[in-house]
Amino acid sequence: MSTRVSLFVTCVIDQIFPQVGIAVTQVLERLGYQVDFPPAQTCCGQPAFNTGYTEEARKIACYFLDVFRDSEIIIVPSGSCGSMIAHHFEDLFEHDPKLLTEARSLAPRIWEFSRFLTEFARVDDVGARFDGIVTYHDSCHALRELRIRDAPRRLLSQVRGLTLREMSAAEECCGFGGTFSVKFAEVSGAMGRTKIDSIQKTGASTVVSIDSSCLMQLQGVIDRAGLPIKTMHLAEVLASQ
Amino acid sequence: MTARDQILRDIRKALKTPAGQPAPLPPPRLTIPQSDPDQLSDLFAQKFEALGGKCLRVPNPSSVPPAIADLLVQKSAIASNSPFLRKCGVTGLPQVHSGFTDREQLKDACAASDIGITSADYALAATGSFVMLSSPSEARLVSLLPPAHIAIFPRSRLLANLDQLFTALPRPADQTSSMVLITGPSRTADIEQILVRGVHGPGEIYAVIVDEE
Amino acid sequence: MKAPDSAIHQAIDDPRLQLAIYTATGRLIDHRAAVVSREALPDYQALRDQANAIKRHTIENLDRYLEQLESNVTAHGGHVVYCRTGAEAADFVLDLAKKRGVHMLVKSKSMTSEEIDFNERLEAHHLEAVETDLGEYILQLAHQRPYHIVAPALHLTRYDVAEVFTKELGVPNEVVIEKQTKTARGVLRRKFLEAGIGVSGANFLIADSGAVVIVENEGNARLSTSAPKIHIAIAGIEKVIPRAKDLAVFLNLLGRSATGQPLTVYTSFLSGPRRETEIDGPDEFYLLLLDNGRSKLLADPEKRQSLYCIRCGACLNHCPVYRKIGGHNYPWVYSGPIGAIITPQFHGVSSDTWLPFASSLCGACAEVCPVKIEIPKILLKLREEVTEVKRREGSGGLERFAFQLFAWIATHPRLYLSLAGLGSLFFPLVPKIGPLKKWASQRSLPEPAKQSFHEWFAQRRRS
Numbered sequence: 001m002s003t004r005v006s007l008f009v010t011c012v013i014d015q016i017f018p019q020v021g022i023a024v025t026q027v028l029e030r031l032g033y034q035v036d037f038p039p040a041q042t043c044c045g046q047p048a049f050n051t052g053y054t055e056e057a058r059k060i061a062c063y064f065l066d067v068f069r070d071s072e073i074i075i076v077p078s079g080s081c082g083s084m085i086a087h088h089f090e091d092l093f094e095h096d097p098k099l100l101t102e103a104r105s106l107a108p109r110i111w112e113f114s115r116f117l118t119e120f121a122r123v124d125d126v127g128a129r130f131d132g133i134v135t136y137h138d139s140c141h142a143l144r145e146l147r148i149r150d151a152p153r154r155l156l157s158q159v160r161g162l163t164l165r166e167m168s169a170a171e172e173c174c175g176f177g178g179t180f181s182v183k184f185a186e187v188s189g190a191m192g193r194t195k196i197d198s199i200q201k202t203g204a205s206t207v208v209s210i211d212s213s214c215l216m217q218l219q220g221v222i223d224r225a226g227l228p229i230k231t232m233h234l235a236e237v238l239a240s241q
Numbered sequence: 242m243t244a245r246d247q248i249l250r251d252i253r254k255a256l257k258t259p260a261g262q263p264a265p266l267p268p269p270r271l272t273i274p275q276s277d278p279d280q281l282s283d284l285f286a287q288k289f290e291a292l293g294g295k296c297l298r299v300p301n302p303s304s305v306p307p308a309i310a311d312l313l314v315q316k317s318a319i320a321s322n323s324p325f326l327r328k329c330g331v332t333g334l335p336q337v338h339s340g341f342t343d344r345e346q347l348k349d350a351c352a353a354s355d356i357g358i359t360s361a362d363y364a365l366a367a368t369g370s371f372v373m374l375s376s377p378s379e380a381r382l383v384s385l386l387p388p389a390h391i392a393i394f395p396r397s398r399l400l401a402n403l404d405q406l407f408t409a410l411p412r413p414a415d416q417t418s419s420m421v422l423i424t425g426p427s428r429t430a431d432i433e434q435i436l437v438r439g440v441h442g443p444g445e446i447y448a449v450i451v452d453e454e
Numbered sequence: 455m456k457a458p459d460s461a462i463h464q465a466i467d468d469p470r471l472q473l474a475i476y477t478a479t480g481r482l483i484d485h486r487a488a489v490v491s492r493e494a495l496p497d498y499q500a501l502r503d504q505a506n507a508i509k510r511h512t513i514e515n516l517d518r519y520l521e522q523l524e525s526n527v528t529a530h531g532g533h534v535v536y537c538r539t540g541a542e543a544a545d546f547v548l549d550l551a552k553k554r555g556v557h558m559l560v561k562s563k564s565m566t567s568e569e570i571d572f573n574e575r576l577e578a579h580h581l582e583a584v585e586t587d588l589g590e591y592i593l594q595l596a597h598q599r600p601y602h603i604v605a606p607a608l609h610l611t612r613y614d615v616a617e618v619f620t621k622e623l624g625v626p627n628e629v630v631i632e633k634q635t636k637t638a639r640g641v642l643r644r645k646f647l648e649a650g651i652g653v654s655g656a657n658f659l660i661a662d663s664g665a666v667v668i669v670e671n672e673g674n675a676r677l678s679t680s681a682p683k684i685h686i687a688i689a690g691i692e693k694v695i696p697r698a699k700d701l702a703v704f705l706n707l708l709g710r711s712a713t714g715q716p717l718t719v720y721t722s723f724l725s726g727p728r729r730e731t732e733i734d735g736p737d738e739f740y741l742l743l744l745d746n747g748r749s750k751l752l753a754d755p756e757k758r759q760s761l762y763c764i765r766c767g768a769c770l771n772h773c774p775v776y777r778k779i780g781g782h783n784y785p786w787v788y789s790g791p792i793g794a795i796i797t798p799q800f801h802g803v804s805s806d807t808w809l810p811f812a813s814s815l816c817g818a819c820a821e822v823c824p825v826k827i828e829i830p831k832i833l834l835k836l837r838e839e840v841t842e843v844k845r846r847e848g849s850g851g852l853e854r855f856a857f858q859l860f861a862w863i864a865t866h867p868r869l870y871l872s873l874a875g876l877g878s879l880f881f882p883l884v885p886k887i888g889p890l891k892k893w894a895s896q897r898s899l900p901e902p903a904k905q906s907f908h909e910w911f912a913q914r915r916r917s
Contacts, residue, residue, distance in 0.1 A: 011864075014907040016900050021907035037911045040867040048857050050815060052837030056861035063865040091831075140816040173774045177814025182892045184457070184812055189896025190466045190778045191814070194476075220897025245536040248691070248745045252517045255752035260759070264511040269699035270504045272497065322733075344734045348681065352647065368717045380733040381680040385673060403717070404702045411699050414530060414663035414725035418735055419680070422721040427673040429635065431589035431607050432615055434478050437635045440588055441642065442673025442720065 004034045005116075006071035010081045010212070011043040013233075017212045023239035024077045024113055027126055031117075035075075040067045046084040049092070050178045058092045065089075065102050073120070074110050077235055079142025079211045082112040087145055112142065114151040114210050114234055124154045128238045131161035135204035137195065137218065138171045139211035152210055152234050159237060169198035176217035192221035199229060206230045208237055271404040274367075281366040281399040282450055288369030292425030293438065294446040301453040305329035305393055308449060309358075312391065313337070316355040319347075319387065323360035323378045329393055329451065331358055341380070351386035357443065359384050361394040363409070364448070367402035368424050371448070375419035384423065390443040392423075395454040457808035458783050465780050471609060475780050478608045479771040485714020486768060486822070495710065504703050506826040509762035512696055516752065519661040519694045520743065526664025530726030532739035540570025543688055543742045547572075547653070548579050550684070550740070556581070556650030560642075560682065562668070562675035563587035564655025565603060565765060566690050568787040570746060572653075583653070584645045586674035588638055595622040601781035602789070604712050604767035609780060642674070652678035652736070656689035657764065658704060659741070662697045665725040666741065669708060669718040676720050685724070685736040690744050692761040698723075704764060707824035711766040747800045757832050760796050762825040769819035769829065775812055785809065791819035795832045803839045810836035871908060 005028060009021040025035050045060030064085065068074055076082040089103035117123055134156060142148040156164050175181065175191030182188075195218060199207050207229060209215050215231040222229045242250075276284070286296040299308045306329070313336050320332050320339040332339040337358065341347040351357060359379055363372035371392045375381050384390050400406055403422075413420040427442030438444040465471060490498045512519055524534040537543040551559065559576075561567065561583050573583045573594070585594040589607035593600060596618045600606035607615075616629045625637055646652075654675055656666040666687045668675045679685045695704065701723075709715040728735030752758055770776045770790030781789040785806045786797045794809050803810070810833050819829045844850035863870050893899065905913075 009907045016903055018903050018905060018907035018910055022910060025911075039871075039908060039912065042864040042867060042870045045861075045864070048861060050834070050837070051811075051853075051857065052834070052839075052841035053854070053857040053861075054838050056857045059861045060864045091834075140814070140818075144817040144821055171818075173814050173816035173818070175774070175814060177816070180811065180814045181896075183808075184462075184775075185892040185896050186459075186463055186466055187775055187778050187812070188814070190472075191774050192897065194774075216900050217897065220893075220900065223898035224896065243536070244538050244542060247538060248536045248743070248749060249517050249520070251745070251749035252520070252691070252752060255749050256514060256516065258753075258755045259514060260510070260755035264507070264514045266511045266696060267504060267507045269697060270501070270703055271699065342733055347733055348647065352643075370717060375728065375732045375735055377731045377733065381676070382734050385676050385680065403705060407699045407702045411697075412663060413698060413723050414526070414660075414665050418530070418724060418726050418728050418732060420723040421676065422717060422723075423719070424715075424717040424721070425719050427719055428671050429588045431587070431592070431605065432610070432631045432634060433474075433612055434481060434605070434608075435631045437632050440635055440639060440672040440674070441586070441646075441677055 002032050002034045003073070004036055005073040005075050006036045006038060006068060008041055008044070008068065008074050008076050008081070009037070010076065010078045012212050012216070013077060016216065017233065020077060020212055020233040020235050023233065023235040024075065026239045027235060028075065031121055031123065031126060036071070038067050038071065044081045044084045046080060047178055049084065049088060054092060061089050061092050062099065065099070065106065068106070072109060075113055075116050076110055077113040077210065077233065079112055079139045079146055079148060080213065082110055083141040083145035086110045112146055112148060112210065114155055115146070115148055118151040118154055125158040126155065126238050128158075128240055129160040130237050130240045132206055133163045133165055133202070133204045134206045134208050134237070135165050135167045135199055135202045136170060137174060137207055137209040137214060139209050139214045140173050142210055143171060148210070152208070155234065155238060156208065162237070165202040165204055167198040167202045169195055172198075174214045174217050176213050178213075181217060188217070189221065192217055193225070196221055196225060196227065196229075200227070204229070206232055208232050208234055210234045271408050273405045273408065274401050276366070276401050278396055278399065281401065282396055284366040285364055285369055285399060285448070285450070288367065289448050292369055294369065294425060294448060296448045296450065298450045298452065302329040302451055305331060305449060305451060306334060309391060309447070312356065312447065317353065318356040318358055319350045319354040319383055320358040321360065321379045321383045325360040325395065326358065326393060331393065347380055348382055351382040354387045356389040356391060357383040357385070357387035358391045358393065361392045361398060363406060364394060364399050365402055365406060365422070366399055370422045370424040372406060373421050373423065374413070374417040376417060381419055381421075385442055388439055388443055389445040389447070391447040391449065393449040393451065395451045397454060399450070455785065455806050455808075457812065462779050462783050465783060466778055471780065472778070474609060475777055478605060479777050482605070482713060482767070482771040486711055486771070489710045489714050489716060501703055501707055502824055502826050505707055505824055506762065508695060508700050508703065509825050510759070512694060513692065513752070513758060513761050516691065516694070519696060520691060522661040523659055523664060523694055526662065527726060527741050528664070530664050532664065532726035532741060535740055535742045537742050537744050538746070540572065540744070540746055541575065543570060543744055544572055544575035546742060547651070547686060548576065548581055551581050551651060554650060554684065556684070558582040558584065558645065558649050559651035559653055560584050560586050560645050560649040560678045561653045562655065562670065562678045563590050563606070564653070564688060565600070565787060566655050566688050566744060567653070568600060570744070572688070584642070584649070586642050586646065586678055587670070587672060588635060591638055591642065592618060595619070599782065599787060602767060602770055603765055609782070646677040646681045649682045651684040651686060652682040653686045653688065654679050656687050656693055657708065658701060659689055659694040660698050660701065661694050663725055665698070665723055667701060668722045668724070669705070669720070671719040673720060676722055679722065679724060680735055683736055684738045684740070685727070686740045686742060688742045688744060690746070691748050708764055708766055711768040711822065711824045751796070751799045754799075756835060757795070757799060759827050760799060760832060762827050763792050764825060766824055768822040768824065772818040772822050774814065774816060774818070791829045795829055795836065798836050803836060804843055807840045807843070810840060
């Protein structure tokens with residue numbers, strides 16, 4: 001009887017990068033997990049929360065609690081959504097004891113994808129193969145709120161054919177920041193270009209992250225600059241064989 | 242209502258809503274590493290020289306004048322009224338002016354001197370610092386106005402670190418109006434982040450550690 | 455006020471400025487990292503916790519500690535002057551200068567004095583206030599504001615400095631930095647020795663000692679507070695800490711966080727005028743305790759922690775936004791993340807509604823703050839307040855509608871699923887988050903997905 005895990009695929013992946021969700025599913029099934037996907041899921045509410053619309057964010061968070069109430073293990077292939085649910089739902093329900101309790105009980109059930117693999121499944125080697133030089137971008141919420149730094153690197157180091165090279169600006173923000181990327185487009189673009197410079201210096205052909213919004217930002221800047229660099233979610237690398 | 246009354250009232254009103262859990266004052270956190278006097282001298286010298294100072298070690302007070310003779314050649318110096326300097330025979334040296342008790346005369350002498358010579362009340366090994374307390378023996382400007390500064394002190398005054406200083410001297414204000422920690426020569430990197438020494442304070446500093454008092 | 459878009463554009467488009475900011479802050483980042491690493495300072499996190507706890511306790515009991523401070527300053531022969539506003543502080547100094555016949559005073563670096571336009575107020579009444587910190591002195595001559603809390607002239611080159619010195623001091627054009635420094639030293643030396651009053655800031659105020667603590671590298675604060683007969687210290691009320699012993703923790707954190715120095719060159723612990731038997735030092739000492747809106751910041755228990763700041767500048771150095779837009783694009787004298795959270799609190803959120811949004815919430819600031827101020831959390835709180843203000847004013851309606859629609863779609867699964875194609879969820883956000891033009895000005899657009907993950911999974915289940 002294999003372990004059941006629920007997948008919260010996140011709205012960005014669902015709508016724009018479904019291949020990441022597919023890759024997550026493939027890796028989990030390869031490892032023997034049964035993947036459940038509650039179809040009523042939508043979004044974690046972060047865009048509203050980060051833009052100061054806490055009432056709207058609260059509605060979405062409430063809905064999320066409903067959808068995932070019965071899920072014991074919830075896999076989230078995103079550091080920013082993971083930290084939104086695991087840390088910031090509590091901020092949203094500060095003044096509502098019942099919902100606050102629910103939010104607190106939700107937090108330990110949330111597993112960012114790379115952390116799930118290394119700490120729950122306890123595997124570093126998922127049998128993946130990917131030829132090329134890769135550099136890893138530490139997305140801000142994953143690094144600073146979920147404290148994820150080693151897990152993705154351990155997983156990448158076990159991928160056959162993959163050479164991992166660190167960029168000097170690995171921990172610098174890519175410049176996405178949700179609505180920041182539009183409200184302060186120029187600053188956001190400049191931040192993205194600083195990352196690309198650092199990526200180029202590693203000679204990597206692919207930059208990997210556990211956050212699709214970061215990858216979307218980076219790919220956008222890369223394409224505008226006409227560079228032959230690809231962005232891939234960690235799950236896509238781990239799914240490739 | 243005076244400004245004082247209003248401000249204190251505004252503060253008390255604002256603090257009526259406490260921020261979360263009660264906030265007790267933690268006990269002071271002072272960490273003093275274990276070390277022996279020899280280690281302290283070595284560490285001090287290492288840190289002091291890494292900052293750009295020059296450190297000399299001499300066995301006893303009478304060996305001080307020959308040790309600093311080269312530094313004084315063709316230079317005018319002002320020495321503080323520290324008894325330890327007198328013991329070391331520094332105040333008696335020909336180019337050294339000392340014994341100032343009048344503020345204006347002291348200021349003029351400091352402004353005109355190439356070198357200021359003082360003792361030090363303490364020295365901190367971990368950071369290569371002098372600790373100077375203003376007193377009848379040590380005026381403030383001697384270690385500040387001249388472009389070079391020599392501090393001569395017995396090894397026994399070496400402390401491990403800042404934490405030990407505040408353990409030995411928990412209430413500096415009881416003793417002096419001015420306690421200064423001097424850690425290296427005066428410097429700035431304000432223009433293009435390029436380091437320049439000797440901006441307003443001394444650009445050259447020397448430490449003479451006397452092993453035996 | 456709107457965001458300074460064109461000034462930001464200019465800053466980003468200036469490769470020399472970008473290089474200057476990036477390398478200067480990069481250096482400060484590296485220097486700090488070297489001295490707070492696990493090898494160099496194994497206690498670093500514990501020290502941060504201690505500093506945060508001390509600040510928390512002190513701020514929560516601020517009135518008590520100010521009274522203790524005042525009592526001890528007075529006991530040592532000094533005078534405490536409470537100032538509600540910058541005007542009151544300046545008026546006190548003008549009054550005293552008049553009484554004592556002082557026409558020129560020297561000043562060491564004080565962001566608090568910049569905050570209250572101290573020099574300008576004095577100069578309006580013909581009292582000359584000479585900045586003695588090299589960077590501040592250059593800025594004073596150039597009539598510019600500081601660019602960074604700790605490195606005020608970060609944005610200037612040696613050629614800029616040469617021009618300023620030639621224009622304002624009449625000296626021949628000199629681009630060698632060491633010689634420029636010597637020029638300033640010569641001019642300022644005379645000022646130190648002639649000035650009737652020395653004005654300083656204070657990094658810390660020690661309640662149990664009645665003392666002000668000043669850290670510096672040049673020696674100008676020591677000179678300003680030792681040569682003139684009168685010393686006036688201006689400090690915000692939040693600078694107080696309870697005990698002299700607590701200073702060890704803060705000194706261990708301040709220099710390292712600011713410039714990577716375990717201790718700055720000079721650390722002065724000054725309590726009052728010179729004692730009777732001391733040979734030199736000021737005869738009179740005044741501590742000006744400035745409110746200027748700080749009691750207002752105290753009132754909000756969630757944002758009160760903004761007052762823990764020890765002005766190290768680490769948050770500026772690590773902020774990817776500061777490193778692009780630079781210090782002059784913030785609306786007030788305090789720039790970077792700390793500026794972004796205190797400016798709206800001092801001036802009201804309505805004055806610069808863009809400021810709390812000028813951040814990607816990356817959290818690098820909070821990670822390096824020695825006193826653990828939760829800067830991103832406060833930014834989020836301020837964003838909530840801005841949207842609240844806009845709601846009440848009836849502005850920002852389009853964006854509000856967009857997010858209400860967004861929330862509606864996100865809580866109605868059938869609606870969510872029926873909106874097919876790229877941006878179906880984001881569709882309502884596009885007109886506001888859009889103009890797609892803004893995104894597209896910097897990056898290419900992502901390609902639409904042919905099939906959402908929902909659809910893929912449902913399809914798979916069916917087959």
